[in-house]
Amino acid sequence: FAGAGGGGCPWCFSQVKGAIDEDVAEADIISTVEFNYSGDLLATGDKGGRVVIFQREQENKSRPHSRGEYNVYSTFQSHEPEFDYLKSLEIEEKINKIRWLPQQNAAHFLLSTNDKTIKLWKISERDKRAEGYNLKDEDGRLRDPFRITALRVHVAFPMDLMVEASPRRIFANAHTYHINSISVNSDHETYLSADDLRINLWHLEITDRSFNIVDIKPANMEELTEVITAAEFHPHQCNVFVYSSSKGTIRLCDMRSSALCDRHSKFFEEPEDPSSRSFFSEIISSISDVKFSHSGRYMMTRDYLSVKVWDLNMESRPVETHQVHEYLRSKLCSLYENDCIFDKFECCWNGSDSAIMTGSYNNFFRMFDRDTRRDVTLEASRESSKPRASLKPRKVCTGGKRRKDEISVDSLDFNKKILHTAWHPVDNVIAVAATNNLYIFQDKIN
């Protein structure tokens, strides 16, 4: 798919959401993107604590090209800014992660979290209204009971679809440090939340109790050497989860072995060549995201310069390493000075686990086809956003001679970072968050 020879890149622009103006309000910066299990719903969270959910349009014979378009379904304020007076701590309303629950009835449920509090939201549809109540008039006033002489059954009339979001559970006060991950278990009853030093296990029905399953806080904080950066439950084995660290390691834990999983069952780390160690080594090895494959056989990690695929059966080294933007290695000094070296990029698998995607700078994002070993760099920009326009692969030039359509490393815009991307669970549809805009791309076959 990454562009077979003369066939051209199969990815086409589909839609872009968000304001066009140059002045981006901080609240509008998208901080998380997630498809639900069927791919019919696409949720985004932003720095202003708001959630916007898009729904895919059904196939329509009279408008064949509208099939697969995502339109606004619901939007609500999930979290608000808070101040913890006891600890003198400002709590941002920024939504760090959204995770959908598998659908069990007509309503949809999702978990959204900021730094401190996780909330379970119910999104339900109302498309009927009732008329003919016994005790109320049509305008809502109570009827005088003595005037009621006959019994009547109310009738349901269709009304314009109304989508309501309501908070059903609030899971608060369980994290001293900042929550970076939430992950729903395959048992559909529990989920985990991870902060810098601890991981907690929750039951979706119970908000006043949480079990601590990982605690890496040292007795003496001066001895702190690493923090937890991401965590996820295994897609099928409800007793297994992994968590990654700022030192580039991944630990797999089995909750059957003990109540507190401080001792890992498996430890994944790629051996480092000591002669190549530099001041930046540890910082760029910090893992910003970890994702299991849909099959559950592999997991993928994202560090600053690469994406690695690990076989869960082999702890000694990854089975694949894909360079995202190796040309940045000779820019590490300035990337450290402007803090970009601490940017946390996410990564994702396609539905069949045959391809992976991650973001980069200059609104570029990268896709790697694991079968053909091909990779491609694409750009999310308003310039290439004509309906169904094919995306043109981009190339960054590192050497002296720059070809006409290449861009040099020094011209890259490091303020345009694509940190969040999502891939439809079944189809070749991707959602890419570029600061305050959400781009949706589809492959030509659609």
Next chain:
Amino acid sequence: MSQKQEEENPAEETGEEKQDTQEKEGILPERAEEAKLKAKYPSLGQKPGGSDFLMKRLQKGQKYFDSGDYNMAKAKMKNKQLPSAGPDKNLVTGDHIPTPQDLPQRKSSLVTSKLAG
């Protein structure tokens, strides 16, 4: 899985070989970058991933205000100006006493997202 990797290597001339070469060439740029950084900031500590750096990450969002300190400072420096916050208002160090004016204004973001517009 490791078997699969070995089978694919010959066809590709270098899954690992290429990576090795890249890494060897990569050592020089990374070390050069390190030298550049040390030249700019000679006092930079040896261990970047150490305790100080992580502590700063854990303390994100911390805003300190001590009304006692504030009033004492005001009383002591009746005739002088209180040292005001530098460009980085989030850094509270040394003699600087945070004042109510220094604290960033609480934002209210109860406006609908432009994605939904």
